[in-house]
Amino acid sequence: MSFNNGNNPNDFINDIDRMKNEFRNSAKFLGPIIVIGLLVIGAFTSFYTVEPDEEAVVIRFGKYLTTNPPGLHFKVPMGVDQVIKVKTKRVLQAEFGFRTQDTRTRRTTYSSNSYKxxxxxxxxxxxxxxxxxxxxxxxSDPFKYLFQTSSPEVNIRDVSESIMRRVVGDRSVTDILTTGKVEIETRALVLMQEVLNKYDMGVRIVTVKLQDVNPPEVVKPSFNEVNEAKQEQEKSINQAEGEYNKIIPEARGKAQKLISEAEGYASAEVNRSLGDAEKFEAIFKEYKRAPQITRKRIYLETMSTIFKRFENITVVDPEVKGLLPVFNKSLNGGSK
Structure with a gap:
């Protein structure tokens, strides 16, 4: 297309007419091209894919329409339907007092910024x-998460921090730093879930984990000294209890042995005394029936017992002049 540089007005008018004709001819093809382009764009923007860990919330003209599961789905193009994808299968994490900087390496790194x-x-x-x-x-519910509150992530952080301060404020610093961590985590989880349920935010708390609990840096050396003293105290108590558990059972065993021996001796003495008493009663009955015979038998039995203690026995008879023969105890089995 070119313009006539001459000075003739008619030539200029002819150029204008020629341009109009060329534009009309081009417009015949421009309309279909635009329509085809819009159809192609609409076809490409009418379908969307929801990943396995997602759900898609569909908004039509600013109003909630539906929630679609993972897979391929259709929507009305040209901005009629708006799709917001939410990670419903992924466990998300809010961090307090620290920030994770990199987890791609073998060792997790944290931000050096302070969040005191x-x-x-x-x-x-x-x-x-x-x-x-x-x-x-x-x-748990993507629609409620997106539209029930204006800033769901901020709300979750505010609720979590408020509940943790309440739970920590109900316990001593020693409990927090030593044995009370699991109880604090459990209690905080329950209270956080109760508050979020009241807000109806469509969020489920999976876990609350105390990452690190310390005294402030200013008092940490003094606190460590106190902990070391308590550990020494516990060590001394455990050693004393160990000695107690070792010595006391041994002493009790010895005492029980002495008691058993004394009881055995007492029982033997009682039985011997009872036997002697029964023997005496039997002899006494015989004595009452035949006093002379019983007396002589007892005398002979007693003398026989005494004679057994001597090797040689000499019998002196006042009616016999001189000494009777000396009897050797070993002769005839020792009985004379």
């Missing part, structure tokens, strides 16, 4: 503890 405004808390015994924790949660 989140982590410093007042305990029930009016001490200060530096509490770092993480809250893991899942989106």
């Amino acid at each position: 405004t989140e982590s410093l808390m007042l305990t029930g015994d009016l001490n200060v503890a530096d509490v770092e924790w993480a809250v893991q949660f899942q989106i």
Whole structure:
């Protein structure tokens, strides 16, 4: 297309007419091209894919329409339908007092920035503890998560921090730093879920994990000294209890042995005394029936017992002049 540079007005008018004709001819093809282009764009934007860990919330003209599961889905193009994908199968994490910087390497790295405004808390015994924790949660209802509150992530953080400060404020600093961590995690999870359920946010708390709990840096050396003293105290108590458990049972065993021996001796003496008494009663009965015979028998039995203690026996008879023969005890089995 070119214009006539001459000075003739008619030539200029002819150029204008020629341009109009060329534009009309081009417009005949431009309309179909635009329509085809719009159809192609509409075809490509009418379908969308929802990943396995997602759900898609569909909004039509600003109003909620439906929630679609994973897979291929259709929507009205040209901005009529708006699709918002939400990670409902993924466990999300909110961190307090620290921030994870990189988890792609073997060793997790954390941000060097300070978040003491989140982590410093007042305990029930009016001490200060530096509490770092993480809250893991899942989106159970994507529509409620997106539209029930204006800032769901901010709300989750606010609720988590408020509940943790309340739970920590009900316990002593010693409990928080030592044996009370599991109870704090469990209690905080229950209370957080109760508040989020009241807000109807479509969020489920998976776990609350205390990452690190320490006294403030200013008092940490003194606190460590106190802990070391308590550990020494526990060690001394355990050693004393060990010695007690070792010595006391041994002493009790010896005492029980002495008691058993004394009881055995007493029982033997009682039985012997009872036997002697029964023997005496039997002899006494015989004595009452035949006193002379019984007396002589007892005398002979007693003398026989006495004679057994001597090797040689000499019998002296006042009616016999001189000495009777000396009897050797070993002769004839020792009985004379």
